[in-house]
Amino acid sequence: MRRQGGNDMTTKTLKVSATGSAILPALFAVILGLGIVTLAGHVQASALHDAAHDVRHATGFPCH
Amino acid sequence: MFSRILTSALFAGAAAGLIAALLQFLFVQPVLLHAELYETGELVHFGAEAVSAQPDLPGMFADPMRDALTVVFAMLTYTGYAVVMVALMSVAEGMGHAITARAGLLWGLAGFITFHFAPGLSLAPEVPGVSYTDITARQIWWTATVAAAGIAMWLIAFGGNLMAYGAAALLLIAPHLIGAPEPESFAGPVPTELGALFAARAFGVGMAAWVLLGGFAGHFWQTEGKRANAHA
Incomplete structure (x- = not known):
């Protein structure tokens, strides 16, 4: 896609700064997401296990 | 950026x-x-009397608490998947790849392969009552397989050369050659027909939910981006 010269410059600058600052939040989010998946799928505390039981079986987590 | 990831996810x-x-x-x-x-x-498989394959089940929503917890944990689990996927989408977008609802369908398929199909190929979705071995060993194998498959999916999507594809194939195959932890003997009381049906249904529902998750994630990533730009 081609845009007007001035616009092109701003988009580029915005994109570069967005990329530079984007790795850390993404990394943080990945860790948070994996934490949620571990909590819902793997933690064996019995209250959690019982509550999540049917979902764990249906989503293919090792359950018992 | 962080709040855009979290909100869309x-x-x-x-x-x-x-x-x-x-x-x-x-x-x-x-x-x-x-x-x-x-x-x-x-019910007893191969008992003295033939057992009907269509017994009276407790019925849908017979245990409301149990079913409510299933809804809560399904939403929680898929939100966890979504946070990981949207974070990686943001990285891909930073590399210049378009993230749309349509592209999201492929992301969802890749997520299904990573989190369901790759580990499930050797540790099939377990019907209740199957025989099994140590839970910790299986969880370690599951986690390593998911990690390997996730990297493989990224290499296939964005690697772009023969080396990357080769490495991806290796990462996908290796966990199954090494082998998942298996029980010493099979003594599950559940008929194989039910076990097979369960695994097939779990894969089918997982694939449908994942593809939708990818499409939704791509869609909300875009709308949240527009909203953020409008406020900026």
Whole structure:
């Protein structure tokens, strides 16, 4: 896609700064997401296990 | 950026998780409840009398608390998947790849392969009552397989050269050559017909929910981006 010269410059600058600052939040989010998946799928505390039981079986987590 | 990731992932995960739960009630739960009758010994496979393959099940929503928890945990699980996926989408976008609802369908398929199909190829979705080995060993194998498959999916999507594809194939195959932890003997009381049906249904529902999750994630990633730009 081609845009007007001035616009092109701003988009580029915005994109570069967005990329530079984007790795850390993404990394943080990945860790948070994996934490949620571990909590819902793997933690064996019995209250959690019982509550999540049917979902764990249906989503293919090792359950018992 | 962080809040854009979280907001889009929450919307996508909640929607896909709700649909996953409904599909689970329709297709997976009846098989699961049926298998539990064998697990508890209420029905006996190869008993003295022939057992009907269509017994009276407790019925849908017979145990509202149990089903409510299933909805909550399906939404939680898919939100967890979504947070990971949207974070990686943001990285891909930073590399110049377009993230749309349409592209999201492929992301969802890749997520299904990573989190369901790759580990499930050797550790098939377990029907209640199957024989199994140590849970920790299986969880370690599951986690390593998911990690390897996730890297493989990224290499296939963005690697772009023969080396990357080769490495991806190796990462996908290796966990199964090494082998998943298996029990010493098979003594599950549940008929194989139910076990096979359960695994097939779990994969089918998982694939549907994941593809929707990817589509939703791509969609909300875009709308949240527009909203953020409008405020800026």
